Amino acid sequence: MAGTFSQLLRKSTNERCSRIVLALDVVGGAGRLVDRCIRILEQTAQHICAVKLNRHVVLPLGLEKTATLVDEIHGLGLPAIMDCKLNDIGNTNQVIAKYYFDAGFDALTANPFVGWEGGLKPVFELARRLGRGVLLLVYMSHPGASEGYGQKVLDERGGGAKPQYLVFAEKALKWRADGAIVGATYPEKIEEVKRVLGSEVPIFSPGVGVQGGRVEHAIRAGASYLVVGRSIITAESPRSAAEELKERANRALKER
Amino acid sequence: MAGTFSQLLRKSTNERCSRIVLALDVVGGAGRLVDRCIRILEQTAQHICAVKLNRHVVLPLGLEKTATLVDEIHGLGLPAIMDCKLNDIGNTNQVIAKYYFDAGFDALTANPFVGWEGGLKPVFELARRLGRGVLLLVYMSHPGASEGYGQKVLDERGGGAKPQYLVFAEKALKWRADGAIVGATYPEKIEEVKRVLGSEVPIFSPGVGVQGGRVEHAIRAGASYLVVGRSIITAESPRSAAEELKERANRALKER
Numbered sequence: 384m385a386g387t388f389s390q391l392l393r394k395s396t397n398e399r400c401s402r403i404v405l406a407l408d409v410v411g412g413a414g415r416l417v418d419r420c421i422r423i424l425e426q427t428a429q430h431i432c433a434v435k436l437n438r439h440v441v442l443p444l445g446l447e448k449t450a451t452l453v454d455e456i457h458g459l460g461l462p463a464i465m466d467c468k469l470n471d472i473g474n475t476n477q478v479i480a481k482y483y484f485d486a487g488f489d490a491l492t493a494n495p496f497v498g499w500e501g502g503l504k505p506v507f508e509l510a511r512r513l514g515r516g517v518l519l520l521v522y523m524s525h526p527g528a529s530e531g532y533g534q535k536v537l538d539e540r541g542g543g544a545k546p547q548y549l550v551f552a553e554k555a556l557k558w559r560a561d562g563a564i565v566g567a568t569y570p571e572k573i574e575e576v577k578r579v580l581g582s583e584v585p586i587f588s589p590g591v592g593v594q595g596g597r598v599e600h601a602i603r604a605g606a607s608y609l610v611v612g613r614s615i616i617t618a619e620s621p622r623s624a625a626e627e628l629k630e631r632a633n634r635a636l637k638e639r
Numbered sequence: 640m641a642g643t644f645s646q647l648l649r650k651s652t653n654e655r656c657s658r659i660v661l662a663l664d665v666v667g668g669a670g671r672l673v674d675r676c677i678r679i680l681e682q683t684a685q686h687i688c689a690v691k692l693n694r695h696v697v698l699p700l701g702l703e704k705t706a707t708l709v710d711e712i713h714g715l716g717l718p719a720i721m722d723c724k725l726n727d728i729g730n731t732n733q734v735i736a737k738y739y740f741d742a743g744f745d746a747l748t749a750n751p752f753v754g755w756e757g758g759l760k761p762v763f764e765l766a767r768r769l770g771r772g773v774l775l776l777v778y779m780s781h782p783g784a785s786e787g788y789g790q791k792v793l794d795e796r797g798g799g800a801k802p803q804y805l806v807f808a809e810k811a812l813k814w815r816a817d818g819a820i821v822g823a824t825y826p827e828k829i830e831e832v833k834r835v836l837g838s839e840v841p842i843f844s845p846g847v848g849v850q851g852g853r854v855e856h857a858i859r860a861g862a863s864y865l866v867v868g869r870s871i872i873t874a875e876s877p878r879s880a881a882e883e884l885k886e887r888a889n890r891a892l893k894e895r
Binding site: 408439444446472532544 | 702760793
């Protein structure tokens, strides 16, 4: 697909009037896995703006078959995000990122906790060179997120204590990330992060539905995109589930 | 292989008089990759106590071929560690951990930053049930590690500020991890972490050689195992490189 990740995402968002990123986290045998993924994709494609894969499908498929699935996603006019939550040393991060970009992914997720020098710097440099995106974890959607993402850290420059997620939001701005991930289960955190990011870095919010987050709360608080997996893929009709979520998000956006 | 991860590791450490964990981070086409890995394994097996794989080989191979490589590692009497640095939500961590344990890995690495509830709890529970191990990242070997692992965090119970890596060392004790990973590039951090862990949780130390860490400094500071990749696998003779590292580590251990 031509264009940078951010351009592709804006294009598909506008074309489909959707803010829903489908998390295609399907589990099962490698053979049937691709078929199941494609069936869900075909049913939901008109109601979503991007697709996110995770190790659920990438590990059993391996990179070669994953690349075929990414082709299918592109064939539907959608960008593909690899949710690998990179958090290794720079050399390894770069090897992993290159594998995923070579497989066709338009963006990947990374954990800013790993730091810049010898950490995420090589990943951002590679992504920039290839026109791909990097989305940073800022606050995750699970209860234990409070232990790390919610802890208070001392400002290096002696400015007192600050929540970890705001430190991460500032890194997202400074490193010019293509997105910041904040759990829909914590709308008050989305609001705080939004105040830091303004319109510079869009917020992607997972955790709606099964994990307990609400579409309306996340959007009102400032999320630009909702990342939804189980509420769509385990629904009796993934198509209707995606459509309903899309419409709810759009209504909440209009009221914002 | 029969026994828990810790038992297997102790057994192979004693049998081979070695504290060297080989990081088999070979890059290349999927076909030749397995052959190259096996060649390095056969050359080094008598001088190492375990093998660690990372996404360098696991992504191009996919799980099925990775399982074959793990069989080869077991065939040489060595335990296999998957260095996946888990840091996702619990549900996803569990899916990933199950894939790796099903592929035969005896232990995996995880980032304690993700927290317990809905984070690493399901991974520890699964590992305990299967007799597998979990090694926690406590301080990584790259320069940017200071940003996250080196930051000062406020004690929840009002006890002032504390370095992140000591918070993680305490979690390694509390969660009964099978190992704590501290970069050989920071021997003074190894010493501090060792003071927290005592003989309860062994320290695994990557970063010797190419990354600048020294065998003797890491061992003297309290590391029980050295995790070595490039210094062995890119050496003209991986066998001699592994043997020399083993002997240097053993000498340093005797002087401790």
